[in-house]
Amino acid sequence: MAESSIRENLAEIKERIRAACNKSGRSPEDVTLIAVSKTKPNDAIIEACIAGQLHFGENRMQELQDKMESIELPGIKWHMIGTMQSNKIKYIADRVDWIHSVSKKKYLDEIEKRAVSADRTINALIQVNISGEDQKSGCEIDALEGILTHAKDLSHVKICGLMGMATFTDNPEDVREEFALLRTTMESHQYLNGGNIQLEELSMGMSGDFEVAIEEGSTMVRVGSAIFGSRNYG
Ligand SMILES: *Cc1c(COP(=O)(O)O)cnc(C)c1O
Secondary structure (H helix, E strand, O other), X not given: OOOOXXXXXXXXXXXXXXXXXXXXXXXXXXXXEEEEOXXXXXXXXXXXXHOOOOEEEEOOHHHHHHHHHHOOOOOOEEEEOOOOOHHHHHHHOOOOOEEEEEXXXXXXXXXXXXXXXXXXXXXXXXXXXXXXXXXXXXXXXXXXXXHHHHHOOOOOEEEEEEEOOOOOOOOHHHHHHHHHHHHHHHHHHHHHOEOOEEEEEXXXXXXXXXHHHXXXXXXXXXXXXXXXXXXXXX
């Protein structure tokens, strides 16, 4: 069976994003599609870029670093969406645009230090555990206020919102409440907005559940396999 092309897949995902926005009275312009290119070759990213896709997400710091160094295309934006390793932040800080997976103060401090050295500001999202499964990374909701208060002192990190990973399920309706929880968690912390804290982005939704995530307020969907095909690992 022939696989459909990256270009066709992107067009289909964008159409589904539009439909989910229509259904929930939102504007498609308020939802950024992040193409999750982990494990996929540079050629796949370039093909997506030629089709007009500019935002790409990677979940391993080393792979992100390698791809950022070897792919230089105008307007391309890089998102770190996976588990952080403090000792590798220095290798991505000069190029990465967004880091979605900040769950501890120590990562904020390291991003700040490296962003100062690189003389740039990095956009960050705080990853919150919404699934209740403890193997999923992300801070507990109770810890969020402390992390945000800590972030207020930073000059080169902008906190733009929250990121969450829903429980893995075949039926996206099962995780609607988890997405709604991330939204209400953001709303209940917006009193901290000011300076470098501007909570307005919600990074939630993947290939299997992005439509429900959009209905619940997602502004950044992280879609991998529905664009690039299935992966053997990662
Ligand atoms: C892999 C990954 C995705 C994309 O997953 P798909 O199911 O392939 O769309 C999204 N977010 C994170 C954090 C990931 O690691």
